[in-house]
Amino acid sequence: MSDTRATASPWRIVVALGITQIVSWGTLYYAIVLLIDPLSRAVQATPATVVGAFSVALLVAGLLSSPVGSLIDRHGGRAVMTLGSVLCALLLWRLPHVGSVAELYLLWAGLGVAMAATLYDPAFAVLAQVFRERQRKAITMLTLFGGFASTVFWPLTQTLVARFGWQDAVLMLAAINLLVCVPLHALVLPAGASNPAPRAAKAVNRGALHAVLRDPSFYWLCAAFTGNSLVFSAMSIHLIGVLEGKGLSTAEAAWLGALIGPIQVLGRILEFTFLSRASASRVGILAMWLLPVSLGLLGIGSGYALLGLFALLYGMGNGVITIVRGAIPVELYGAAHYGAVNGAMATPVLLAKAAGPIAASLAFAGVGIGNALVLTLAAVAAAAAALFTLTVMRPPARRAAPAAPGA
Secondary structure (H helix, E strand, O other): OOOOOOOOOHHHHHHHHHHHHHHHHHHHHHHHHHOHHHHHHHOOOOHHHHHHHHHHHHHHHHHHHHHHHHHHHHHOOHHHHHHHHHHHHHHHHHHHHOOOHHHHHHHHHHHHHHHHHHOHHHHHHHHHHHHHHHHHHHHHHHHHHHOOHHHHHHHHHHHHHHHHOHHHHHHHHHHHHHHHHHHHHHHHOOOOOOOOOOHHHHHHHHHHHHHHHOOHHHHHHHHHHHHHHHHHHHHHHHHHHHHHHOOOOHHHHHHHHHHHHHHHHHHHHHHHHHOOOOOHHHHHHHHHHHHHHHHHHHHHOOOHHHHHHHHHHHHHHHHHHHHHHHHHHHHHHOOOOHHHHHHHHHHHHHHHHHHHHHHHHHHHHHHOOOHHHHHHHHHHHHHHHHHHHHHHHOOOOOOOOOOOOOO
């Protein structure tokens, strides 16, 4: 396949992907928090059952992450991400008409396919093809946009549900995907993979990929990112409930949660401004430890000042760790097969996102929303941070995978 890039400049591609990331994350991930109760009434099931359907979507996305990355490595991101947005719009259009638990789970399994084709990991794979040496800066710029997904779509979804009802609100979310994401992916993204490797080089790439997958450090890093993601996932889907348990009203909790988006952006701006010369591994150590510290603060008290400090540290850590996870595969293993390696690393992370809401729901059902549970999550986050720190500080026994000849 020839290099049929879109005529758009590389940074215009970042802007286009940034807009679609706001919409994709907002409609596929954040809006579900405000739809749990109406969906549970629609299918006559418990809220935990609805959360389970959402977790199935994340499970499917995790299982497909590496194959989707490999597709983008070979064929580019235009077709993959465009079809993902079309699928998202069609399934969201069907969601208000769901009539049973089985249909709900089937719909969310399909939305998991859309997640795998539209969220950060396929976008990172596109940027790896377009930007080469400047990939980390491009990832940072992209995540600056993505950080506003919750800020835009939590209040927007809440307003639409209150004014039009949840069914019409979901139809409007479907329309946004169809009218915004589909044309941007179809018209702006490169049509094919840049500098596709010849057949002999593909064999080299396959051998290099297998070498990465045999490296024990790869799996320690996966475990660290998985633990971190498990905690973030558990907190994200239940954050409003936790904050309500601290004495906030539903509206106050929703707006404090919405502030986390701009705080994520602040963390990414600080990374871009002050930490861009530091390695992704060093920045990752800082970002990893912000999560257990923030949860520790949340677990020991309440009050607006402490909750504000929690939101600051929590949001900054979540914002920066997204950049680290996108950049560290290139730093440690090279860029020759970024989509496949990043997808393989993302698979357990997305599986953890799938397990997080279920685990938290079971824990909440058993012990309620209290400080003990928050501090338990803080302990899990601290273990993940320690594992990441020990892995990246160890003298490297690994080498970046060689680029394909002529790449």
